[in-house]
Each structure stands twice: as structure tokens, then as C-alpha cells.
Amino acid sequence: MINIEQMAIILDTLPDPAFILSRSGKYVAVFGGRDKRYYHDGSGLVGLYISDLIKPAKANWFLEQIARALESRKLLIEEYELSNSDVQGLPDDGPAKPIWFEGRIQALSFPVEGEEVVLWVASNISERHELEIRLRELGETDQLTGLFNRRKLQHDLTLHYKSYVRAAVPTSILMFDLDNLKRVNDSKGHHEGDEAIRVVAHICRQALRENDGAYRFGGDEFVITFPDTGLEQAMQLARQIHELSRKQLSRFLVDDAVVTVSMGITTIMQEDRSYEDAIRRADLALYQAKNGGKNRIIPA
Numbered sequence: 001m002i003n004i005e006q007m008a009i010i011l012d013t014l015p016d017p018a019f020i021l022s023r024s025g026k027y028v029a030v031f032g033g034r035d036k037r038y039y040h041d042g043s044g045l046v047g048l049y050i051s052d053l054i055k056p057a058k059a060n061w062f063l064e065q066i067a068r069a070l071e072s073r074k075l076l077i078e079e080y081e082l083s084n085s086d087v088q089g090l091p092d093d094g095p096a097k098p099i100w101f102e103g104r105i106q107a108l109s110f111p112v113e114g115e116e117v118v119l120w121v122a123s124n125i126s127e128r129h130e131l132e133i134r135l136r137e138l139g140e141t142d143q144l145t146g147l148f149n150r151r152k153l154q155h156d157l158t159l160h161y162k163s164y165v166r167a168a169v170p171t172s173i174l175m176f177d178l179d180n181l182k183r184v185n186d187s188k189g190h191h192e193g194d195e196a197i198r199v200v201a202h203i204c205r206q207a208l209r210e211n212d213g214a215y216r217f218g219g220d221e222f223v224i225t226f227p228d229t230g231l232e233q234a235m236q237l238a239r240q241i242h243e244l245s246r247k248q249l250s251r252f253l254v255d256d257a258v259v260t261v262s263m264g265i266t267t268i269m270q271e272d273r274s275y276e277d278a279i280r281r282a283d284l285a286l287y288q289a290k291n292g293g294k295n296r297i298i299p300a
């Protein structure tokens, strides 16, 4: 059988720190989490209160989670970020960067000093968190250009459409396609064609305002979204992008054919049942730009 001294050693050897916290946010006890590569030593916190140590917004969040665990009596699992500069009284030795934690919070069945308490186990999940961010970025980025991909466009346009329905915030959509890329590929090779596509991505980045989004729709087709922007203003931005393209793509020349861009532009409208209706309209306008002789902008 394990005796009480051994039990105390086991508690202190727990790989992740385990806090006993009262409803009012008092650190009643701290066990484990001794490896300084992963954790700051929290033993100096015992007897102190969360609200005295942590900035108000975060402190309130901790108190809310304690209350939730006490009310539900069920295991509560929450992820949060915390650095040692967020918590007064923590030593400097330990991880320098902010840590992402997974907190596992469970009400205990006995009070301490007349107050209800929870057990809060805080696991360092920073590596997993970074990997998740990286995977999300990869899942929404086009490899050749570094622009967002079509999946991300669908996600963002869904939100823009909701903003339009909820608060009549207009989003304009510019769809454009390179002209004559096939001739560059055929006569100068795919590598040169790739370069033209990268130049377009660079132009998009040059022209974007803070909340605009640039996406590779597929092949040599691109979309730019202009949130909170009506058609007239979006037309001006499209003209700028068209002009930048005219200058920067002029070096991709095959015989008498230059790489240019054809553009269709529209705004989410009242009759649209989803963002897809607006995309279809932009696509149709782009088709008209191609049919009208390429290298032009057609609004719809």
C-alpha cells in the first residue's frame, strides 16, 4: 500500500501542475509541474488570489471557469494562453514564450476553509497548438502563391454574406483571370507561367487594404474580396490592380501577345440567396470581359 508520505511525493511528481482553487479564486494548494522546460514553479502562489495576480479580463475568465465546473460538477476542458508576465509572483526561470494550456477542471467533493474548491490540472499544449495553427494555415493557403485558397474563400464569403444579411455591410468581389498564359506556358515553359502567376500574387499583396482578401481560385484565376466596400469604390481598386498588372506583366510577352488580366466585378446584393450567386455574377462578368476582347474590367 502507498503510505501518506509516498502519496505526497506522487502528488508533487505529477508531470503537469495541479492547482486546488477555491470559488473566490484562492490558490489553496499547488502540486507537480516541476519541469522548468514546461512550467513555471507555481508553489509561491499558495494562499494568494487569482484576482490579485492576474490582469482583470483574464482573472474573470478563470473565475468563470471555476464557477462553471462547480455548478456542472462535470469535467470541464478549456484551452487558454498564459505567460509568466500575466501572473505576478511567478519566477522568471521557466519558458520565456507564452504557454498554451489545456485546463482540466473538476469540482472536488469537499470544501476547504468553508469554500467550494476545484482541481485544475494545467497541461502545456504549446507544441500541439502551434502545429494546429500551422496545419490550419496550410489548409487555407495556395502553395504556389502563398495567397489564400478556394476553401478559405468559401469560408470568408460565407461570413461576408452573413454580415450583409445581418447589417447590410456590402462586400464587393473581384474575379480575374490571366490572358494568354497558355501561350507563355507553351512557348517558354511552365516555369515562366508559374512566374507570371507569382507576379499576380505580388500585385494583389501590393494593392490590398487591411481587410481585403486575395485568393487563388484555381489555375490562373484569382478572387479579391473588398469587405465593407460598394461597387464604385471597388471599381477604383480594380482599376489600380489592372494598371499594376499591365505594368508588371508586360515582360511576359510571346510574339505579339502579352499577359494581361480580364476582370469581372460585383457586390453582394439583396437578391442573392447565398454568396455563390454573387460569385456566379462575377464569373459571368469575367466571361464577358474575355469575350469582349480581354484585358478589361466588366462590372455586374
Ligand SMILES: Nc1nc2c(ncn2[C@@H]2O[C@H](COP(=O)(O)OP(=O)(O)OP(=O)(O)O)[C@@H](O)[C@H]2O)c(=O)[nH]1
Binding pocket: 144, 177, 178, 179, 180, 181, 182, 183, 185, 189, 190, 191, 192, 193, 194, 195, 197, 218, 219, 220, 290, 294
Ligand atoms: N504555369 C502554370 N500554368 C497554369 C497553372 N494553372 C493553370 N495554368 C495554365 O493556365 C491556362 C489556363 O487556360 P486558359 O485560361 O484557357 O489559357 P489562357 O491562355 O490564359 O487563355 P485566355 O484566358 O482565354 O486568355 C492553361 O494553359 C493552364 O495550363 C499553374 O499553376 N502554372
